[in-house]
Every structure is written in structure tokens, then in C-alpha cells.
Amino acid sequence: MLSRITTDTIAAIATPPGAGGVGIVRVSGVDALPLLKQLFVPHRPQPSFASHRLYYGNILARDGTLLDEVLAVYMQAPYSYTREDVVEFQCHASPLVLQELLEHLFTLGARPAEPGEFTKRAFLSGRIDLSQAEAVIDLLEARTTTGAGLAASQLQGALAQAVSTIRDTLVELMAQLEVAIDFPDEDADILDREEAVLILQQRVMAPIKALIADADQGRLYREGMRLVIAGLPNAGKSSLLNALLKEERALVTPHPGTTRDTIEEGMALNGIPVQLIDTAGIHLDQGDPVEALGMERARKMIAEADCILFLIDGQAGFTEDVRQLHASIASKRHVLVLNKRDLITEERERELRTLLPAAQPVVSISARKGEGMEALQTAILGIIAPNHDGLQREHARLAPNRRHRSLLTRALDACTACLATLQAGAPLDLLSVDVQTVLDCIGEISGHATSEEILDAVFSRFCIGK
Secondary structure, three states, rough: OOOOOOOOOOEEOOOOOOOOOEEEEEEOOOOHHHHHHHHOOOOOOOOOOOOOOEEEEEEEOOOEEEEEEEEEEEEEOOOOOOOOEEEEEEEOOHHHHHHHHHHHHOOOOOEEEOHHHHHHHHHHHHOOOOOHHHHHHHHHOOHHHHHHHHHHHHOHHHHHHHHHHHHHHHHHHHHHHHHHHHHHHHHHHHOHEEEHHHHHHHHHHHHHHHHHHHHHHHHHHHHHHEEEEEEEOOOOHHHHHHHHHHOOOHHHHOOOOOOOOOOEEEEEEEEEEEEEEEOOOOOOOOHHHHHHHHHHHHHHHHOOOEEEEEEEOOOOHHHHHHHHHHHOOOOEEEEEEEEEEEOHHHHHHHHHHHHOOOOOOEEEEEEEEOOHHHHHHHHHHHHHHOOOOHHHOOOOOOOOOHHHHHHHHHHHHHHHHHHOOOOOOOOOOHHHHHHHHHHHHHHHHOOOOHHHHHHHHHHHOOOOOO
């Protein structure tokens, strides 16, 4: 486990494993510059290394022979990622060359960096707060450009600023409380309880509630959603999968039961990562054991889905089998999709719509021709992300992750306790306990009040070299 203050010099390969155009070895710490001088032979001898300037030259292996032709850069503290002296060697991305350089650095006194240690040093030095550090891993793991943009906004301090404003309000309120507790005879003049209620409601609870609401939507951009296509055999599920993916991913035939297993593919839906899952058709006759296994897996996928596209064959209509299957998924979020509109009349479609549950959105499509896909995507977003357009415009607030959301919820509960204490006229020392709880929760988001165990859990998610 890393201590909060470290003075040793660390090194790691900062680029992904495997051959490539460029491989980078990163060094951070007090010995970064001396190590650069020991290993690097500039093409044009320099009396000293200027900060943030690339130098062309060679690096040496442990036996003193030429290892590679490289570019090297020295970044003088505090103007670096970690706020320490940092050196980066930009080598040819040969795994052998990078590992040999790394081993040479270790023999000269550097030690292997632990996962996320460069970013952890940036946090410990105060260059970023903990929410910004977590944004780094969100950016690395982003699966859509929208998700990357949200992570970048958090990295720039969107959540940090919102949390800091809340924290400043709480610190000010706590200061008034402490003075009022120390001078009980004058507490009425020092702390106006009605004003304190307004401060908590408007400047603490309101922004916390907004962040919690955004966290529920923001989860979609980080973790994505599971979108399952379900229905009877031959309803057109595989055709719909192909239409949404805009490629022939699933085999399509006119014969029922073509799909015996699930087919999963990733796609982006207006910036939301989607795992699109085609399932075997479900029906009452389970004579074929292979088909029965496929239907069992289909039901499992339906149970785990974030949203279901319940596909109805427009030619067959809303039959009793369809009705029974729909009843089994009615409690899940779903869209009713009326397929094969190219094969039925408008009158027949109107008739079918009168038979479908009125409370659910119904979209008419032709999966075979790819018609109605835009309307279908709009219906899906209407269920999964009803505030999608607004959140796209104000995506800087879409920062809270699961850890943040849990802390914000705890802080909101403590605020409710604060209000009850104030309105009941209870002693101020009881109020200070609740306010301190709110402060601690907010502090855990930013890292102002975070244990070493939590820090290790956060930074263990990082790869080595970041």
C-alpha cells in the first residue's frame, strides 16, 4: 500500500504492450533528471536540459552499448503531470527495448511504479482532486466520444468545482456553529436558524440532488446499457439486429428458430455505449433440447436487460402467445416494436395498435428494409435517458460515478437530519455532528477526507504507467 508522501523515483512503460510506432517510458521523482543524464546521449551535446523541450539522441543498454535512437523530454517540477521532475523517453515500440530500458532504470535506483501511481502523485501533490483523478480512468475506459467528453469535463474540474462550492458553504456554516457553541449566550445572534435552513436547502441540498440525478443518467455513458431484442420465433429479431448495427451480423432466413443462441454486439446510441443482444425466439413448445437451451438463455438475458425491444410480427399480429410472452416482461422497461410494416396495410397496422397495451411506446418498423430505425432509437432514449438532450448540452455536470453517488446520498441524508435538528430547536452541538457528516462525505469525493484504503481502491483500477 502506498503512503501519502513518497520521495522515491518511479518508472514504468506508459504505452500499451506490443509492437508499435512509439513506446514511452516515464520516470517521476527527484532522480529523474540525473537518470536522464546517465542514460541519454544527445545527438548534439548540451550543457543542460531545458524543461519541456525534446532532445534527439541515443539511450544505452546496461552493458553500455547502444539500445535505441530516441527522443527525450525533461519536465521540471512543478510543471509536470505529477508536479515532480518527470522524464519521458520516446523509443521505438519494441517490447524488448522498452523492458531493457526499464530494467536499466531500476538498476540505477528507480523502482517500479504501482498501478495509477503517477496519477496518485498528481493527486497527493494537489494538482488534481480525487474526482479528477477518477476522471482519468473514465477517459481511458470511455467507449463513445460522448463518454470521453464527459470524462474530459470532469478532468477539467466540473465536479470538483461543484463539490468545492458545496464544501465552502458547509465550512462557513460550521464556523458559525463552532462560534455559537463556544458562546452559547449569544448563539441566537451568531446563528439564525431560519437562515441556516435556507442555506442548507438552497446551497447544499439542491445542488446535491441535482448531482445525484445527473449521476443516474451519467452511469449510462460510463457503463452503457444492455438492450435485448426479444419476441417469438420469426418475428424478425435478427433482421432488427442487423438494421440497428447497419451490417449483416446475424444470419437471417425465412425459417423460424434460426437463432439458437444469443448474439451480442456493441454499438453507440447517441453517445451511450450499448450492448445489443439478439436472443432465440421464445415459444411454448420446447421439444427440441437445443432450442430449449436457447430460450432459457434468452430469458436470462431478458431478466438482466436495461431495456427490451419486444418485437411483434405485424403479419401474425398480437396473438395469445405474444400476449403471454409480453405479460412476462411487462414489468421491465421496454418498447413495443411492430415489425414487417412493409408487408401489411395501414388499416391492419391501425387495427393492431388498438390491441397493444396503451401505456407502452409503440414503434412501427420494417427491419428487413431498415425503416423506422430513427423513431425506434428515439423511443429507446425516451425510456432509458429521458433527459438526454439536456444532459448533452450540460454534460459537464454528468460526472458523479457510483462512489460519488453513494457519498452524495449519504450527505443528503445527513442534511435532512440537519434540517430536523434546526427546526426542532435542538442543541447546536448535535447540529454540528450532522454538518460534519455532510462535510466528510463531500470531502471523500474530492479527497479532502479520504482514507488510504479508499485511495488504494481508486488507484488500483489504473494500469501501470498512468
